[in-house]
Amino acid sequence: MPPSSKFAGVDFSELPVEHLTPDTTISGQGFRCLRGEFVTYWRQGRIQREIDARISQCWFLRCEDSLAGYITLLADKLEVDEPILLDEGVQYQSFPAIKIGLLAVDRRAKGAGSRLVEWAVEYVAAEVSPTVGVRFMTVDALYDQDTTPPYDASGFYEKFGFQFADPNESLPLSVPYRTMYLDLKPLIDMLSVEYSD
Numbered sequence: 001m002p003p004s005s006k007f008a009g010v011d012f013s014e015l016p017v018e019h020l021t022p023d024t025t026i027s028g029q030g031f032r033c034l035r036g037e038f039v040t041y042w043r044q045g046r047i048q049r050e051i052d053a054r055i056s057q058c059w060f061l062r063c064e065d066s067l068a069g070y071i072t073l074l075a076d077k078l079e080v081d082e083p084i085l086l087d088e089g090v091q092y093q094s095f096p097a098i099k100i101g102l103l104a105v106d107r108r109a110k111g112a113g114s115r116l117v118e119w120a121v122e123y124v125a126a127e128v129s130p131t132v133g134v135r136f137m138t139v140d141a142l143y144d145q146d147t148t149p150p151y152d153a154s155g156f157y158e159k160f161g162f163q164f165a166d167p168n169e170s171l172p173l174s175v176p177y178r179t180m181y182l183d184l185k186p187l188i189d190m191l192s193v194e195y196s197d
């Protein structure tokens with residue numbers, strides 16, 4: 001019988017999301033991801049360097065001493081071909097946004113990805129938007145056409161309501177990703193009603 005996964009039976013929707021700080025001690029030893037480069041980003045210090053440079057922040061999930069997944073957030077600008085807020089009297093085609101920079105989970109930790117994205121969406125709507133005026137989240141959804149079939153993360157983000165910034169972008173792509181965005185306004189409005197009750 002194969003050994004059972006260290007994440008077997010874990011309900012990721014209940015697991016606390018922790019902020020990566022200088023005091024955090026978690027090595028990422030044993031972290032296995034569908035895409036090996038995301039293991040390297042953690043283990044070889046890319047994430048820590050970006051935090052030290054103050055250009056991103058990272059949150060993670062752990063089960064006992066094992067890393068189950070991580071997500072980074074940073075400031076971004078959403079650019080769209082059409083002015084998407086015309087009916088609100090806003091003519092801009094670029095908007096402030098918070099970007100999901102890196103997102104990866106252990107391949108045995110199914111559901112950890114949803115937990116991290118749902119947490120991030122609520123965090124930005126509840127904690128960031130009321131103080132700095134940001135209504136969109138963005139992500140460059142990984143699209144690797146060098147694998148068969150191509151590796152495409154966009155379907156994962158579509159499940160949370162993310163849309164393509166350029167819906168007419170055609171394959172093959174000139175870059176290994178497609179930019180997507182999520183409009184947080186319905187959630188921001190809902191949360192502000194809840195807080196005012």
Ligand SMILES: CC(C)(COP(=O)(O)OP(=O)(O)OC[C@H]1O[C@@H](n2cnc3c(N)ncnc32)[C@H](O)[C@@H]1OP(=O)(O)O)[C@@H](O)C(=O)NCCC(=O)NCCS
Nearest residue numbers: 034035103104105110111112113114141142152153155156
């Ligand atoms: C993408 C990733 C974070 C998803 O995490 P996960 O924990 O496996 O995702 P979940 O189990 O929470 O999946 C939620 C749903 O999305 C679906 N899903 C996951 N990856 C998908 C994909 N690439 N395309 C379409 N749907 C996908 C799941 O089947 C599940 O569907 P269901 O709700 O109908 O069952 C994970 O596969 C990963 O780490 N991939 C490698 C790194 C990567 O691609 N990061 C994103 C870069 S932009």
